[in-house]
Amino acid sequence: MTTWHVLALTWTWEPSVVAGCTALAGAYLGFSGRPLGWGRTLSFMTGVAILLLALDSPLDGLGDRYLFSAHMAQHMLLVLIVPPLLILGIRPAWVRAALAVPGVRPLEHVLRRPAVAWLIGIGTLCTWHVPALYNRALANALVHLAQHLSFLVASTIFWWPVCAPLAELRMPALGAILYLFAASLASSGLGIALTFARPGLYPAYLHPNDVLGVLPVIRGGWSLTPAVDEQVGGLLMWVPGGLVYLCAILATLGRWYREEDEHEMRAGDATPSGQEARPYVTPMA
Amino acid sequence: MSELSLPRDIPQPAETHGTGLFAWIASLDHKQIGIMYLIATLVFFLAGGVQALLMRTQLIRPENSFIGPGTFDELFTMHGTTMIFLVVMPMLIGFATYLVPLQVGARDIAFPRMNAMSFWFLVFGGLLLYYSYVAGGAPDAGWFSYAPLSERPFSMTTGVDYWALGLLSTGIGTITAGINLMVTILALRAPGMTLTRLPLFTWMVLVNSVLILLALPVLNASLVELLIDRLLNAHVFAPQGGGSAVLWQHYFWAFGHPEVYIMVLPAFGIISEIIPVFSSKPIYGYEFVAASTAAIAFLSLVVWAHHMFAVGLGFASDLFFAITSMLIAVPTGIKVLNWTATLWRGSLRLTTAMLFCLAFLAMFTIGGISGVSFTAVPVDWQVEDTYYVVAHMHYVLFGGSAFALFAGFYYWFPKMTGRLMDETLGKWHFWLAFVGFNMTFMIQHVLGLMGMPRRVYTYPNLPDWGTFNYISTIGSYILALSVLVFIWNMLRSLRHGAEAGDNPWGAWSLEWATASPPPEHNFDRVPPIWGRRPLWDLAHPAASGRPSWWRELAQRVRRPAMPPAQMGMLLFIGSEATFFVVLIISYAYYHLNPSPGPTASQVLHPAAAGLNTAFLIASSVTLWWGMRQQRRGRRGSFIGWLAATIVLGALFLFGQGREWLGLLTSNVTVARDLFGATFFTLTGFHGLHVFLGLLLLVMLFVLALLGQFRGRTSVGVESVSLYWHFVDAVWIVLYTLIYVWAFVK
Incomplete structure (x- = not known):
């Protein structure tokens, strides 16, 4: 058996996931007016594609049984990549319509508060890594489903104040940078803890039930012993995870540059100090 | 000018x-x-x-x-x-x-x-x-x-x-x-x-x-x-x-x-x-x-x-x-x-x-x-x-x-x-x-x-x-x-x-x-x-x-989002938080990799420390309430609540001192094992911060008695209170880390 066999065997093609993703993409195209905004559509479709990839590719098949690191990669996609892409794809008009529905606006207002959104996002991430809960998810498909769904929902709440489609729903840029930076510290901290934790934090990965017969390739061909696997999982969260936050911070910095210039160059929004304006004589003249 | x-x-x-x-x-x-x-x-x-x-x-x-x-x-x-x-x-x-x-x-x-x-x-x-x-x-x-x-x-x-x-x-x-x-x-x-x-x-x-x-x-x-x-x-x-x-x-x-x-x-x-x-x-x-x-x-x-x-x-x-x-x-x-x-x-x-x-x-x-x-x-x-x-x-x-x-x-x-x-x-x-x-x-x-x-x-x-x-x-x-x-x-x-x-x-x-x-x-x-x-x-x-x-x-006035003193205090608190994170990591590391010698669950008493925790949390509440009184212009009440905060903070330090004394007399020391080393470092530095916060509060109290802080708000009071709340928040983390973690399995 080769690596390619393993990768081919471990696609799960869960019907519910395929159907769900197709429905999501179809609904998006159906509800979008014409012309399609390419940027938004591309972002949303990429988000759906990565969602499908995360839930049906070998990341899922291997992560379910064999590899903590594959499971971590899957979670990183669900937490850090899919939600922002989907949010960036949403049309502003839809958000306005949704906010007009009674009850939605107050709820959105509460969830958008930085402390609330941050605690929900990072709290969910940390809670599921408590060994008892994580092991339960590996043993029970329903708990596992709840884990993935809660990651998606909590991370959507987390990313909403950073990249919501309406400017007035987003946090001020400096605040957003601190928000993302604090999140990267927390998530990197968790990654560091997992990297240096004792092997066997999640015992199911120590001796997987090798129903597909791929274990020899994983242990032999890829040299992923349980200890290395757990270390790679922690490192994935620590380093590439941190880099995703860095990209978001840089994008926010770019937004800030545009906004602050626009703001400062508007006339008449400052408090006059009550003095006469005097032209300043340039020292270069 | x-x-x-x-x-x-x-x-x-x-x-x-x-x-x-x-x-x-x-x-x-x-x-x-x-x-x-x-x-x-x-x-x-x-x-x-x-x-x-x-x-x-x-x-x-x-x-x-x-x-x-x-x-x-x-x-x-x-x-x-x-x-x-x-x-x-x-x-x-x-x-x-x-x-x-x-x-x-x-x-x-x-x-x-x-x-x-x-x-x-x-x-x-x-x-x-x-x-x-x-x-x-x-x-x-x-x-x-x-x-x-x-x-x-x-x-x-x-x-x-x-x-x-x-x-x-x-x-x-x-x-x-x-x-x-x-x-x-x-x-x-x-x-x-x-x-x-x-x-x-x-x-x-x-x-x-x-x-x-x-x-x-x-x-x-x-x-x-x-x-x-x-x-x-x-x-x-x-x-x-x-x-x-x-x-x-x-x-x-x-x-x-x-x-x-x-x-x-x-x-x-x-x-x-x-x-x-x-x-x-x-x-x-x-x-x-x-x-x-x-x-x-x-x-x-x-x-x-x-x-x-x-x-x-x-x-x-x-x-x-x-x-x-x-x-x-x-x-x-x-x-x-x-x-x-x-x-x-x-x-x-x-x-x-x-x-x-x-x-x-x-x-x-x-x-x-x-x-x-x-x-x-x-x-x-x-x-x-x-x-x-x-x-x-x-x-x-x-x-x-x-x-x-x-x-x-x-x-x-x-x-x-x-x-x-x-x-x-x-x-x-x-x-x-x-x-x-x-x-x-x-x-x-x-x-x-x-x-x-x-x-x-x-x-x-x-x-x-x-x-x-x-x-x-x-x-x-x-x-x-x-x-x-x-x-x-x-x-x-x-x-x-x-x-x-x-x-x-x-x-x-x-x-x-x-x-x-x-x-x-x-x-x-x-x-x-x-x-x-x-x-x-x-x-x-x-x-x-x-x-x-x-x-x-040339006539514009830039109004910073918050007074410089408060901003400075927040940044200082940020650096202090980083300082404590390192001490906390040391404690957690040796809690997970214990050395021979007494550990937290053998020598600590979560109930007594819990009472202490209550004192400190209460002191945050009294301070918050006192500042609310100040904003409403009730100076006497403000000074009274400030005094209550100082008493509660002192009670915390007293409780901490008792706990330390008990541990030291039963030969749990910095030199004994790694639990002792990291425990005393962590709680000691926190205690030092409480002590400094207490000194600041006493200064505020004396200044208030001498007639300062007549306004509705004061940058000094706000900054000290930020510091005090921070010290309390650190303790809540420490209590969870040291006492709750040791006894919940």
Whole structure:
């Protein structure tokens, strides 16, 4: 058996996931007016594609049984990549319509508060890594489903104040940078803890039930012993995870540059100090 | 002063007393303090230089006996420590202290007294470090003092103690300087000076201050633990008592790698100011230079383990850290590209300052490339601890930071003194430094690849080793000569230099809008700002896109989002939080990897500590309630609740003292096991913070009784209450960590 066999065997093609993703993409195209905004559509479709990839590719098949690191990669996609892409794809008009529905606006207002959104996002991430809960998810498909769904929902709440489609729903840029930076510290901290934790934090990965017969390739061909696997999982969260936050911070910095210039160059929004304006004589003249 | 266009609520310069030398020592003026920083660091620079020359003289030929191994160990430890902590970092802070308020158009730095404190902490730390020579021997465990070598059994003299105390002192000074600069930049900018229009030097100082607040507390916390190991016989980093020496390396490099960027980002800023002026062009790609700075700062926090490839972290860790470390080359490359593109088709003026900038570009690129070569793990294993590393870091820190600092001296000396430095002597300085530097260090790359180990006092007579070392030593003498020319140039130009005038270089940032040297209040009036090059914009209104309402700009008042004192307190709390995170990690690490001896669940009583926790939480509530009363104008009630807060805080300390006494009498001590060591460190430092908070509250109480705080709000009360709530929040974390974790399974 080769690596390619393993990768081919471990696609799960869960019907519910395929159907769900197709429905999501179809609904998006159906509800979008014409012309399609390419940027938004591309972002949303990429988000759906990565969602499908995360839930049906070998990341899922291997992560379910064999590899903590594959499971971590899957979670990183669900937490850090899919939600922002989907949010960036949403049309502003839809958000306005949704906010007009009674009850939605107050709820959105509460969830958008930085402390609330941050605690929900990072709290969910940390809670599921408590060994008892994580092991339960590996043993029970329903708990596992709840884990993935809660990651998606909590991370959507987390990313909403950073990249919501309406400017007035987003946090001020400096605040957003601190928000993302604090999140990267927390998530990197968790990654560091997992990297240096004792092997066997999640015992199911120590001796997987090798129903597909791929274990020899994983242990032999890829040299992923349980200890290395757990270390790679922690490192994935620590380093590439941190880099995703860095990209978001840089994008926010770019937004800030545009906004602050626009703001400062508007006339008449400052408090006059009550003095006469005097032209300043340039020292270069 | 009535014609000043700066609003009244911007702090006026602090008063200065006395004359002559005393006026300097007691000075609160950021310009005088900035100059004192530069003088003090130049003195340390000479000391560090002499140490380097002594080492190079010992290495001039094989098996030389000029200096013995013990002295050599002391010399390279003192040279590294001096140059990093007492020269490059504080010299850059000195420039920032002088320039940042001027560049943002402020009257003074945000906290003038704290500014003086930062400086004197630096001097005090430097003196403590050098006192070690008198006290029985200088430190000799390297500038990073790796455990277990730095532990008591292997370093018996007091050298390492003075090293740790000295760095602790300079570290505190650096943190307060970082807070001061950050608040100045965020809160005291002139109207129109948006963050996106900051001069790049100031922008990089801002990013740098963030790094300082995140990195220096890590060093301080690890120094504290090292001192507790050495003085109180704990074993946090001592393997013979169950401690982890690798933990010290993690801590040290978690500080040490950001430190590399703390020493180079403001240097980037100096370069970014000087190159455009002498190329007569705006900087190419301002946004990219600014954003790549933020990227470098962020990346620098996650790559420290590349200093530890030889430790044996495991294949996976090495791989990830190799990749992130390579990534840093991308934003750094962007910067080099931008500086070079700024030169492209500019009309260049090759002043001494500009020559040093051009040399910086080449030297720093060489240092950067040899730096990237370490990210290939096998290469790193091969050249670790050889002269290749010595060559690399000197290309970054001397060819990079020091050349940028020289450029800064030539560029800003006229602003500070009113006189230009001599260009002929300057050219001599430059060429001697350039030739001497490359002669000293280029050849060390080769020596390193040939396998010559660093930190060894001599070497065997192998083919070419003697010749190459001879060349290197001669180069170092030339470099030393260049520094003498530089010092002579400064002293001579102070008296005989040509009059500089306000703006000798035709530069365009705000410091050139005022006199040279600037008056004590910096500006009579700050020019209106509508672009990134205020003085150029004024001279070219049409080309710079002057808005039609530009006169209104001079009347604007910038209202910072929060009072500077509160902002400063929040930043201080941020640095304190980082400090506690390190102590918490130590505790958690040894809770998960316990050593033989009592553990938390055997000796602690969560109920008694729970009562204590209740006291502290209640004190937060009473303080919050008291401030609510104050806002409603009920002074008597406010004072009463303040008193209740003080009583509750004192009860907490009393309970803590009882618990400690109980533990100590049952022989649970710092020296007993790692639980004891980390528990007492953590709760002890928290207790110290409660004690300080209590002192602040008592001060508020006395001042309130004496009739202060008659208004509805007071920045002082708000700031102290922020601190008190923070101390309480830390305790809630500690209670969960220490007591709840031990008993919940």
